[in-house]
Amino acid sequence: MFFINEGTGPLLAPNAFEDAEFERRLEGTRKLMAAQGLDALICFAPENLYYLTNHDTPGYYWYQACVVTHDHKPVNVIRKLESTNTLGRSWQRLVVGYEDIEDPIEATLWLLKELGVDKGRVGYESETFFLTPSQLDRLREGAVRDGVSLVAAPAIVETMRSVKSEPELDYIRQGGKILSEAMKVAFETAGDGVTERAVAAKVNGALIAHGSGYQGLPTFLGTGDAPTLAHHTWSDRVMGKGDWLSYEVSASVERYTCAMFRMGCVGKPSDEFMRMLHACEHALENILSTAKEGVTAGEVFAAGNQAFLDAGYDDGNGRRLGYAVGVSYPPDWGEGHIIDLRRDSDKVLKAGMTFHTTPGLIYYPTGVVNISETFIVQENGTEVVTDYPQGVHIV
Template sequence: MIANHNLLPVDAIDQLPFTSAEFDMRLASCRKAMNERGIDYLVLSSPENIYYISGFITKGYYVFQALVVTHTSDPFLVVRRYEQVNVERLSYYRDATVWQDTDVPAEVLARAMSDLGALGKTVGVDANSMFLTVSAYETLRGALPGTNFVNASTILEKCRAIKSSQEIAYIRRAAEALTAGFKAAHEAARPGRTENDVAAAFHYAAISAGSEYMGSAPYIASGPRTALPHATWAGRGIEKGDLVIVEGSGNWKRYSAALMRTWSIGKPSDSVRRAADASEAALDAALAAIRPGVTSGEVDAACRGTVARAGLAHAFLNRTGYSVGVGICPGWGEGWVMDLKDGDPRVLHPGMVFHIVPVLFPEPNISVGFSATVLVTETGAEIISDYPREMEC
């Protein structure tokens, strides 16, 4: 363990996105969940969970990193030596065990945990995280024989699903930058321009309005490319009669707000107009259904049923929505925290935030969608991210 004594506390605290009280509350909630599940040590590997508990953030999360939570001592980070200064400057918990580029990182983690007495105990891991590789997990297990490893991927779900007032304020700030990006993208979506022009306008305006780097690149497509899910700009020229679909996010202190709009360059066809009307009606139905006490599945049923009554059930291929909050590449969503999907029995509570996305694929070369980021309030739903829905440019 390396203690960081080179900086005054203020050097780190001034960089923190949340108060000490909020970080302490998050750790207490995490430990309570660990205790309920009989977990002695928790190893978090997803950058979102690490950020949520500690405030530590780096774009270098593509290499091994972990946050270890115990019941008796402060959490500590296991990071590449190159990243240690980020722990000192950006993390609420400033102790780190570092690995060199010549080390096997999971072995370094295992030694640190063994020193803490983890051998033979119950260790929870982020088993569903894309950032805990099979190789690292097998190395960790092999280095701690007799230790009981359990899947703790859902341990922070309840904590993260309900946002604090500060988290909600950050999402609102992200939405302000997002709106600026959409206004610029809308103005750029004209004949003679390209998808790249739309992307450039979106990025410049959103970032100029305060957005940090987004949890994902915006999805921008025109013409027949609109039928490609998650398509990014590809230089295609925009022509009269095209559809242009844009889905993007803004980000503030790693918290995201997202939005989707579809624009028609000229008068849309009857088929497109029908799909657009259905998407908007489905969005409104979901918004009307959202309130504390209803289930995820009930919101999905309201949204999906509206599309079905329009005769377009076959065109609705995805879930109704997903939680948004901490957004770190490769995505701005928190779908693993909570989805709005068919049959899901989980109950909505005030403080939850969702991106509602009824995007439809009515024809082989077309997609049409309108979305909103919404906050569950004490009485219903409040739209956080919005932009006029007028379709025709």
Template sequence: MSDHLQGRDAVFPAAEFDTRLARLQSAAQALGTEALVLTGPENIFWACGRQTAGYFAFQALVVRASAPPVLLVRQLETTGARASTWLKDIRAWQDGEDPAEALAALVQDLGLRHIAVERNAWFVSEALAAKIAAALTGVTMIDGSGVTEGLRAVKSPSELAAIRLAAGYAQAGIVSAIDACRAGATENDVTAAMISAAISAGSEAMAMEPLVSSGPRSGVPHATWRRRVLREGDGVFLELAGSHDRYHSALMRAVWMGPPPDEAARMMDVAERALDVALSAMRPGVACSVPHEAAQAVIDAAGYTEAFRKRIGYSMGAAFAPDWGEGAILSLFTGVNRLLEPGMVFHLPATLRSYGHYTVGVSETVIVTESGIEVLSDLPRQMTIR
């Protein structure tokens, strides 16, 4: 009998995931193992479409090298797993049951003796990993970390379409936030306008909260809104990511309440030029280090090396909290030698900080194309003066 829930809420047709699973099966075969066990929510989602707000509970996707995959989830999550995936074999562990023992029982039931297990998933603690290793008695385990991430770096046309939609949501949020920046408004007012506009445009839950800060607080990296009242002379930092079917696109802009100080204006000019040269350096066949080094050269020449101690960009794609980016997969940074390929997606935040005083900057999310890049926003990049 057919399952009326199967794939009802899936973000892509079954064929999209069949292709991904086939690539994972090939990877498992290349490792010389019988199965690849995925535990990270982004990797499981990429492989089969499984998504939920309950990913804090242990889950595992067992991708067998020569047989259909099997998904293990908490019992409460089985209905959502059936609706969000096209998988035919979904198993459950019960509240009160040790998920490590449940995984071991599944591996035994499938007759697996040699598996590759992800060891870098955020939601598998060191203690749980030790329990899993102890429970899998008689099973040879090798490290399967990084296999799925390597495949996720280049997006399919369906993924790129979702990211383009997410970019529109992010731009709607930034436009509304800029409009809400006025003396007497609070950071909460600005954030409410930002989130409301992004969600009204179509965004789903974002994998990380927006970054909205003003005055001296804007000089603190990754600060979020805290009811502060905007005043004349404040700088305001705005950044968020829109989300479509878990695929994210981020955008950042700067606002100043009245004329900015000369130093802030100079720093903003340098940030814009650094972003411009980084974007100009991006095309297929160029190493990921090249855009960063181009931006860093502009920043260093202007004397702002200490104001920029980070990478110029990171990969974007499918994301779950706590991060909207794929920075753990691929960075635009010194020493990263992987070549850019068509279908890769990056967020490039060019930010300069007077730490504890203010931050200025601008960003774009871009898709690497056959000949260069596609910038996903058309919002002016200069600082907005309110």
């Protein structure tokens, strides 16, 4: 037997935002739902549950959902063990908890009926990591059985998430300050005879000490030719003279991501390293001077890519030169599925969008040179929130 449980008494931990912020998000989501003729929306992504309700847990390896309607506060469907995170530290504090032996899809269908939308048009997030094919099959079968008109409704909450409010931006700015401390420790620790693991221990410790939570992706601290293996983390490899250091680090403040890439070298860098680095720096300059409200993501990409072409580097496979960042949970720290800086994208930048721009040169198995910043789109330009010095850091 399912029922809606409501948390009472003082919160066990404060919410990340004031009530007005959650009300703004809910109102905007409902407007987008109305535009698609939806009576309800079922969300599955942990980022979207957090965005709408402040439900926060790494326990999303079990099914979880949030049902949004036009006349009732959002209600989460959560494994009973994890439902305490809605009851004790969320905005709306409403949850249907299911036991491990119960079918959460049936709990979701029950909730639609309880909220009076089971005969209406119900959208579901159709592009997410967090709904298995089997669960989707059961949801569709149950909808047919109960007379629910179930339709795919991708990117509704993501559209709201794409433009950040000032409270959200403040968390991202805090992340930038944390990254400066962590990157400083990284290059102070690195050197001839030092292991990647030793640097990682110091960097991760600095992130936590200065205010970061766990990130959507681990810290990437590659040396030598190892970074040409995409998303290389750390190992027991010992640094030696001439090694290139490729450090990409993120900080997470109240689940909001800020990221930064910096380069170093054990001893004097080679001429080729410096040529590649200067090309990356020029690409970054072009991106930051082009991005502003009203331009397209494709125009920003073209500006950055032109610097590589001018320096004699072909962009090869046409990979993107950046991606949106905001709320994140593993397995990703980005919002590139919402908007990214890729060739020919006609998505228009808006003030309040936030990007991690990553103009880099990757040549397997030779080496990686990349330099990045996290920036906020403004009406007439950008605000860069990462401020650790660029250039090559020689250790």
